[in-house]
Every structure is written in C-alpha cells, then in structure tokens.
Amino acid sequence: MKSLLIIQGDNSPELLERLLRVVRHRGFAVQNLNAEISKNGQALHLTLTVCSERKISLLTKQLEKIFGITKVATLSQEARVKVSA
Amino acid sequence: MNGANFVVHALKQHNISQVFGYPGGAIMPLYDALYDGGVDHLLCRHEQGAIMAAIGYARSTGKVGVCIATSGPGATNLITGLADAMMDSIPIVAITGQVASHLIGTDAFQEIDVLGLSLACTKHSFMVQSADQLGPIIEQAFELASSGRPGPVLIDIPKDIQLGDALNFSPIHATKTPNTINKVAINSAREMIENAKKPLLYIGGGVGMAQAVEPLRQFIKKSKIPSVCTLKGIGAVKHSSPYFMGMVGMHGSKASNFAIQECDLLIAIGARFDDRVTGKLDEFAPHAKVIHLDIDAAEIDKLRTVELAMTDDLKQILPLLETTTSIGEWQKHILKMKVDFANRYDHPGDAIYAPAMLRQLAEMQPRDTVICTDVGQHQMWVAQHMFVDRPENHISSSGLGTMGFGIPAAVGAQVARPDDTVIAVSGDGSFMMNVQELGTIKRKKLPVKILLIDNQRLGMVRQWQKLFFDGRYSETILTDNPDFVTLASAFDIPGETIATKSQLQGALSRLLDSKGAYLLHVSISEEENVWPLVPPGAPNDKMMESL
Incomplete structure (x- = not known):
C-alpha cells in the first residue's frame, strides 16, 4: 500500500535524517521524496511517498511525535488517483 | 559566565x-x-x-x-x-x-x-x-x-x-492549560465498565510515571475490578489488594494469564501490549473489548485495535471513570484462581530455592525498601515472589532487558534515597557486566545490599536452550566465575557465601542489618527454571509449568 505524506517541520540540520530513520524502523520504504526549505529559511516542507503492508497511521503517529515536526498529513495513493480521475 | x-x-x-x-x-x-x-x-x-x-x-x-x-x-x-x-x-x-x-x-x-x-x-x-x-x-x-x-x-x-561566553537566558514558563477531557469518551467508558461481566485492569508502568498511583487505587477501591500488571507496572496496585493477581505474560502468574484470556473488558492503563505480555497477539484477551488509556497516541492501535482510547493524563481520567460494578461471580472466580494457583514454596532437599528465598527476604525487608534487579531468571523470580507497594520501589530494566543494570541502578537509588534500604538482586552473569560500579559503592560508601544469585550459568538463556534448543548449552556455562566474595572484598565490601536452606535466615539478617554495603552470594542449582513460562508464539493460557 502506497501513501503520500505531506510533512512540515522546523528547518534543522538533522530533521530529515531523524524522520527517515523513523520511516525505515517502523517498516516503511521511501519511494519518492521531495524536500524544500521555505523562503524565510525557517521551515522544511516534505512530500514523501512510502510503501508498506502496515497501516499508515502507525507511521504518522510516530512522525507526529518527532520534536520539530509541525504537521503530518496523509493522502493514500489510491485516493489521490481517484480524486484526480 | x-x-x-x-x-x-x-x-x-x-x-x-x-x-x-x-x-x-x-x-x-x-x-x-x-x-x-x-x-x-x-x-x-x-x-x-x-x-x-x-x-x-x-x-x-x-x-x-x-x-x-x-x-x-x-x-x-x-x-x-x-x-x-x-x-x-x-x-x-x-x-x-x-x-x-x-x-x-x-x-x-x-x-x-x-x-x-x-x-x-x-x-x-x-x-x-x-x-x-x-x-x-x-x-x-x-x-x-x-x-x-x-x-x-x-x-x-x-x-x-x-x-565561550554564555548569553543570558531567562526561561519563560508558559502556563499549561489542562487538556479538555472528552466527556463522551468518559461516558462511553463508564458504560462499558458498568455493562461488563468480567472486566480486568491491565496496569503498566505508565501509571507510576504519571504519578497516578493514588487515583488508580481509588478507582480500584470503588470499582473492585480485578487487576494484573506488567513488569514495570509492579507496585502500582498494592500487593495485598484482594483482586490483584500479579504479573501477566510470559512469566506471569497463572491466575493473571487465565483472567486475561477470560475477561470481556480489558482496561489497559499506561501499558503497551508488549510481546512479553501478550504472547500470541491474535489470541490475547480474545473475548475482550479493550479500553486503552495512554498518554502516547502512537501506542493506540499499534498492536491491538481497541474499542475506546483516551490519551489524556491518567491523573485526570481515572477519577472520572470511578464507578461501581456488579461482578460478584467474576470476583469469586478470581479469588478462587488466586487460591488454586498460589505460588508454592515447599521444595525438597537442602539446596536453596531462589523463589522461597526471595519470598523470605520480602517478608523481612524494611518498609519502603527499593529492589533493583538485573536481567534474567532472578529478575523474573523477584517479579513473581517479592512484593512491592510503590512503583518507585521496584527498579528493573523492563523493555530493553539490559544485563548489568542492577548494580548501577541501585547506586542511583541509594544516592537518591539515603535513608531507605536498597537491595540489588543480581545473577552471576549480570553482576559481571557492570562490576566496576562496586568502585562507586566504595567511593561514596553507599550501603547497597547485594543479593547475588549464582547458578554458574547464564540461567535464562540456559533455560531456553534446555527447552527449545535440545539442551545444547552454547556459551552459557560460567563455572569459571571469580570468587565473588573475594572480588567484593577488594572494594571493601564484606560478604559471605551460602548454599543451604539452614543458612538463609541468618545470612539474610546479616545482609539487611549491615550498616554498609554487603554481598550475600547464594549458590543455587543450575537446574532451577522460571515457571510458569508461555512459550514463544503461544497464547497466554498455554503455560509450561515444568520440564
């Protein structure tokens, strides 16, 4: 099952590393990743496609706990296709 | 500055x-x-x-x-x-x-x-x-x-x-507004509790960490719902509480494990459905609806999908859940199981039987004694056979299972609570993992009491080798252990070795009465195992009780 995650956090040097560690450890594989720093340099915006047999909520709840992450939103790949169709 | x-x-x-x-x-x-x-x-x-x-x-x-x-x-x-x-x-x-x-x-x-x-x-x-x-x-x-x-x-x-120069910093302490409790969830939970015929509390370490012991005890006093606990939940419910059955899980009591399998409502409080608790997850509490109270939202539905969850402070929630129940038959059944499956301490022969020794120590220890354990068979025997009435008085490496934890943890506890008795219960494998901390005990002249239970084996691994690896004792035989009493004496810690039941009373008294640190080294048979045991992959009601 693929899921699209939209994540925002503080722009700190290790946030991406911290986040990717949690993604792997909780049993999700990254299929696509885009990271951008906001214009004022304060925030990091990520879009992330992950794949796993596990429920995406198991990952999002862990990501929400990471200090410095301010928003985690999901859009399942399937739902996204239906919406765009 | x-x-x-x-x-x-x-x-x-x-x-x-x-x-x-x-x-x-x-x-x-x-x-x-x-x-x-x-x-x-x-x-x-x-x-x-x-x-x-x-x-x-x-x-x-x-x-x-x-x-x-x-x-x-x-x-x-x-x-x-x-x-x-x-x-x-x-x-x-x-x-x-x-x-x-x-x-x-x-x-x-x-x-x-x-x-x-x-x-x-x-x-x-x-x-x-x-x-x-x-x-x-x-x-x-x-x-x-x-x-x-x-x-x-x-x-x-x-x-x-x-x-370098530090810059002034004045912390701004924001006033925290307490969470608004979801009243609908509270009412639903109360309704589930009142309608349950066989409710059971599954108490974890979160109760002690949230300093919610008193609200929990008040809740139990009013509802009279039977309870079991995890390793880290030990002490939250008083040992003497009438419907408390002790630890649940792999080395839990028979009454606890049967109660879990029979209950129709499981109320998990500050507990996380760890594999050592649940055994075969699919068959854990198979007849139960579950209410899960935990401060960490990531624990909700992580392993067991629950009917109702609340992630608020337990101190706030528990008083709101107080209610009476009408579960006389269930309570009678629990009391009967407690009697039928009570631990037995009669043991043939002169050799020291560790569970009986720990029970004896528990009966002799002063009030508010802190028990720190290492990891292995002795750790499970402490959990099964000693009794503790505050979570702060039972300190064990529960989740990580870190051998070498007991002695340094006892150092920290003794420094924190200099007027209380602190006992480190260790095994011969674990003791050697942070043995250098005897130097810290000596340096600070800490009166830590060490009970070293020595079977010249890595006992828990040996037990599993016996049960599940055809008795192939790969690297678990420690007959070349040092002379532990001599080792302790090098750190100015007096001690003695005992090996027979007749020596126990006197030796335990000397351990407890010692003004300074003391090592009581107890030789036991390597054949002693921890029972009951839920084998890996089995449900909790399929316990092994002997070889």
Whole structure:
C-alpha cells in the first residue's frame, strides 16, 4: 500500500535524517521524496511517498511525535488517483 | 559566565542537585565548572554505569536523572543506557562534550557523531551550535524529558561553546492549560465498565510515571475490578489488594494469564501490549473489548485495535471513570484462581530455592525498601515472589532487558534515597557486566545490599536452550566465575557465601542489618527454571509449568 505524506517541520540540520530513520524502523520504504526549505529559511516542507503492508497511521503517529515536526498529513495513493480521475 | 558555568547554573535552576558521570577531554570545561559549582557529582566507573545510576535515581524519585560524559567513547558508552531509558520511558537528560566546533566532521580525536548515533534511542537529541542556543536547549531538554511520555534527551555541547561566553537566558514558563477531557469518551467508558461481566485492569508502568498511583487505587477501591500488571507496572496496585493477581505474560502468574484470556473488558492503563505480555497477539484477551488509556497516541492501535482510547493524563481520567460494578461471580472466580494457583514454596532437599528465598527476604525487608534487579531468571523470580507497594520501589530494566543494570541502578537509588534500604538482586552473569560500579559503592560508601544469585550459568538463556534448543548449552556455562566474595572484598565490601536452606535466615539478617554495603552470594542449582513460562508464539493460557 502506497501513501503520500505531506510533512512540515522546523528547518534543522538533522530533521530529515531523524524522520527517515523513523520511516525505515517502523517498516516503511521511501519511494519518492521531495524536500524544500521555505523562503524565510525557517521551515522544511516534505512530500514523501512510502510503501508498506502496515497501516499508515502507525507511521504518522510516530512522525507526529518527532520534536520539530509541525504537521503530518496523509493522502493514500489510491485516493489521490481517484480524486484526480 | 562561560558556557560550562551556565550549564551548572541551569541544572540548579531545574532543581538538579545530583548528577552522575565520568570526565574526559571534551567535557573538561563542564567538570571544571562542577568543581565548585554547587551540584553534587558522583563519579561512576564507566559511562554506562553513570547513565544507569541516573536511571535508578530517576526511577526511585520520579525526578529527572542527569548524567554527563565526554565525547567519543564516553558518548558511545551512554548508548545502552539511553536505549534503556527510551524503552522504559525514563526522564533522563544526558550531557556529552563534543570536540570543538571547527573540528566536527574532521574525524578529530574522540570525535563521534553522537547525535546521529542517538537518534534511535532518545526522545530527542540536541547539538548546541552557538552560545545563544545553550539556554533554550537546556530548557527544552528538561521539558521534553519529563513531559508527555517521558524519555531520555541528549545535549551534545562542543568544547568551544563550553569555554565561550554564555548569553543570558531567562526561561519563560508558559502556563499549561489542562487538556479538555472528552466527556463522551468518559461516558462511553463508564458504560462499558458498568455493562461488563468480567472486566480486568491491565496496569503498566505508565501509571507510576504519571504519578497516578493514588487515583488508580481509588478507582480500584470503588470499582473492585480485578487487576494484573506488567513488569514495570509492579507496585502500582498494592500487593495485598484482594483482586490483584500479579504479573501477566510470559512469566506471569497463572491466575493473571487465565483472567486475561477470560475477561470481556480489558482496561489497559499506561501499558503497551508488549510481546512479553501478550504472547500470541491474535489470541490475547480474545473475548475482550479493550479500553486503552495512554498518554502516547502512537501506542493506540499499534498492536491491538481497541474499542475506546483516551490519551489524556491518567491523573485526570481515572477519577472520572470511578464507578461501581456488579461482578460478584467474576470476583469469586478470581479469588478462587488466586487460591488454586498460589505460588508454592515447599521444595525438597537442602539446596536453596531462589523463589522461597526471595519470598523470605520480602517478608523481612524494611518498609519502603527499593529492589533493583538485573536481567534474567532472578529478575523474573523477584517479579513473581517479592512484593512491592510503590512503583518507585521496584527498579528493573523492563523493555530493553539490559544485563548489568542492577548494580548501577541501585547506586542511583541509594544516592537518591539515603535513608531507605536498597537491595540489588543480581545473577552471576549480570553482576559481571557492570562490576566496576562496586568502585562507586566504595567511593561514596553507599550501603547497597547485594543479593547475588549464582547458578554458574547464564540461567535464562540456559533455560531456553534446555527447552527449545535440545539442551545444547552454547556459551552459557560460567563455572569459571571469580570468587565473588573475594572480588567484593577488594572494594571493601564484606560478604559471605551460602548454599543451604539452614543458612538463609541468618545470612539474610546479616545482609539487611549491615550498616554498609554487603554481598550475600547464594549458590543455587543450575537446574532451577522460571515457571510458569508461555512459550514463544503461544497464547497466554498455554503455560509450561515444568520440564
């Protein structure tokens, strides 16, 4: 099952590393990743496609706990296709 | 004021009067500040000992434990302790020195990326990158370590920042508004409790960590719902509570495990459905609806999908859930199981039977004794056969299962509670893993009582080799152990060895009556196993009780 995650956090040097560690450890594989720093340099915006047999909520709840992450939103790949169709 | 002095100042501002650590090159400025800074520092003899002492301090008091180490090997030696604190949700602030900022990333002497190393075993890790970050980071570290689900936080401070000027920092303490409790959820939970015929409380370490022992006991007093606990939940419910059945899970009591399998409503309070508790997850509490109360939303539906969950402070929730029940038949059944499956201590022969010895010790120990354990068979025997009436009085490495935990944890507990008796129960395998901390006991003249249960084996592994690996005792035979009493005497710790039942009463009395530290070394048979045992992959009601 693929899921699209939209994540925002503080722009700190290790946030991406911290986040990717949690993604792997909780049993999700990254299929696509885009990271951008906001214009004022304060925030990091990520879009992330992950794949796993596990429920995406198991990952999002862990990501929400990471200090410095301010928003985690999901859009399942399937739902996204239906919406765009 | 330089950065190092500021750190000591900030520790005092957070009411930290005691820290544990080990100095080294990159942390020297902080040790210079500690020299006359007004915070007591206990030199442990290994950084792993220092962090486990900090855990013992935190567990026995409910306060934040603080430990300090240098860069490189000092920092890497903290990792096991950080992982231990992470698994057991212990509030720890670990401060490490780092090489000077301009040397970071150059493979400098004693440089290691401790922030990177610690990501998997801390609630959060900070590296201070400029003097102005020092104050806010220390403030955030203490807040993070102790709030929500507690855990370890690491602060890595480069040497130049310790030596450089610190900037003034005045913390702004925001007033916290208590969560608004979901009244609909409370009413639903009460309705589920009132309608249940066989409700059961499954009590975890979260109750003690939330300092919700009294609200829990009030809830039990009113509802009279039977209860079981996890290893870390020991002490939350009074041992003498009529419908309390003790520990559940792999080495849980028969009554607890049967009750779990029979209940129709399971109320998990500060517990996380760990595999050592649930056995075969699909068959755990198969007839039960589940209410899960836990501060950590990530624990909800992680392993068991539940009917109702609340992630608020247990101190707030439990009083709102108080209600009466009408479960007389279930209570009678629980009482009958407690009698039918009560532990037996009759044991043939002269050799010391460890469960009976621990029971005897529990009956002899002074009030408010702190029991610290290592990891293995003795740890399970303590959980099964001793009794503890406060979570702060049972300190064990539950989630990580860290051998070598017991002695340094006892050091921390004894420093924190100098007037209480502290007993470290260890095994011959675990004892050797942090044996250097006998030096810390000697240095501080701590009156830690050590009960070393010696079967000349790595007993728990041996038990599994016997049961599941055809008795192929690969690397678990320790007949070449040192003479433990002589070893202790090298640290000015008196002791004795016993091996027969007739010696027990006198030896336990000498252990408890000793004014200083004491080692009671007890030889037992390697054939003794921990029963009952739920074999791996089996449901909890399929317990083995003998070979």
